[in-house]
Amino acid sequence: MSTAFEIDADSIVEPGFYAATVQSVSRLSPNLVRVVFGGSSLRYYAGLDAPDECVTIHFPSSVEATLPPMTLVGGTWGYHDVATRPECRNYTVxxxxxxxxxVxxxxxxTGVASSWARSVQPGHSVVLSRPRSWYCCPENTDWQVLVADQTGLPAVARALETRRPGLRTHVILEVLDGADVQELAVDSDVTVEWRIGTGNGLTPSVLPDAVASFDRPDGVGYLWFAxxxxxxxxxxxxxxxxWGFTTRQCSVIGYWREKAEEWLASYRRYEAMALAGYRRALREGKTEAQAQEEFEALLERVGL
Ligand SMILES: Cc1cc2nc3c(=O)[nH]c(=O)nc-3n(C[C@H](O)[C@H](O)[C@H](O)COP(=O)(O)OP(=O)(O)OC[C@H]3O[C@@H](n4cnc5c(N)ncnc54)[C@H](O)[C@@H]3O)c2cc1C
Known part of the structure; x- marks a missing residue:
């Protein structure tokens, strides 16, 4: 049974989905646009405390358009109709x-989300869903290192604002332009290293080398990467x-993929096998991080 549900940009949509209307758009720097979403539905948004809290944003087919109706299939609301299913991408709150x-x-x-952000104006609407997070710095950690390109800058900024007092933190951020550098919440326990003009789709990223040459302090460490x-x-x-870090000592997340279209075409051939391995690992009692490592290892073996 399938029931249509009209999305009203200013009302509550189905559980787990939040209609969001653009309230303001501002250009933060050459490569970053800030969008503030509002609407009565967001009063019910159940967020997460983690600094890398992210939501899936469902975009209409053009900025001015509204999203297609959601349907209820097998007890679950969603965009089940593949013909009209909106594009969605993950973004940090x-x-x-x-x-x-x-956000x-x-x-x-190029890209649905990037193009949307380039031309969006107040009054346009999207739907948010699925708040999730990965940052999980164990209590007994003495120091952490936060490493990201421009896509991880919002999460790093939030991590510094919510940092446990006394937690020594080193930040490595790679941005395209000197003007993309942001003022961050730092104190004497925080050091920040900006890498400017590399990575971010322009050149190979310097972040892996920066991590490899990072001089680790003594004590128990944690690394977060995006x-x-x-x-x-x-x-x-x-x-x-x-470094010999356990899976609990690091959260390493691929936020986007270079030449995503080419990669996806090859991935389709191995998707079923890779996902089956991931689910098997979880059934065997492995953690999500361990299952993810096995998934990645399989993709690496087939050249992806
Ligand atoms: C948990 C999580 C949180 C995220 N938070 C943020 C955030 O706060 N802000 C943010 O901007 N992004 C964030 N991202 C990354 C964002 O989801 C991706 O960059 C996404 O692919 C952008 O979608 P798109 O439709 O613009 O491009 P796509 O349609 O996905 O890709 C189109 C083309 O653009 C390329 N591309 C995609 N992203 C980038 C990029 N960042 N730089 C250069 N080339 C790119 C692809 O290789 C592809 O060739 C996050 C991702 C995750 C998983």
Missing amino acids: RTRDDSTVT DFVLHE GEARSSRLVRSHVRKQ
Whole structure:
């Protein structure tokens, strides 16, 4: 049975989905646009405390358009009709309050989300869903290193604002332009290293090398990484093999993928096998991080 449900940009949509109307758009820097979302539905948004809280944003087919109706299939609301299913992408919640959610979009050459952010205006609407997070710095950590390209800048900024007092923190951020450098919440326990003009789809990222040459302090450490997927694999491999970090001591997330279209075409051939391996690992009692490592290892073996 399938029931249509009209999305009213200013009302509550189905559980887990939040209609969001653009309240303001501002250009933060050459490659970043800040969008503040509002609307009565966001009063019910159940966010997460983690600094890398992210939401899936469902985009209409053009900025002015509204999203197609959601349907209820097998007891679950969603965009089940593949013919009209909207494109969706993951974005970090930079800040939020009782009725707004703020997101910083990187502007890159092509892409549904980037193009939307380039031309969006107040009054346009999207739907948010699935708040999730990965940052999980264990209580007994003495120091952490936060590493990201421009896509991870919102999460790093939030991590510094919510940092446990006394937690020594080193930050490595790679941005395209000197003007993309932001003022961050730092004190004497925080050091920040900006890498300017590399990575971010322009050149190979310097982040894997920066992690490899990071002079680790004594004590128990934690690493959080967000950036291009291939760089994330190099970083994960380094901290697991060279630093001897356990999966609990690192959260390494590929936020986007260079030449995503080409990669996806090849991935389709191995998707079923890779996902089956991931689910098997979870059934065997492995953690999500361990299952993810096995998934990545399989893709690496087939050249992806
Ligand atoms: C948990 C999580 C949180 C994220 N938070 C943020 C955030 O706060 N801000 C943010 O801007 N992004 C964030 N991202 C990354 C964002 O989801 C991706 O960059 C996404 O692919 C952009 O979608 P698109 O439709 O613009 O481009 P796509 O349609 O996905 O890709 C189109 C083309 O652009 C390229 N491309 C995609 N992203 C980039 C990029 N960043 N730089 C250069 N080339 C790119 C692809 O290789 C592809 O060739 C996050 C990702 C995750 C997983």
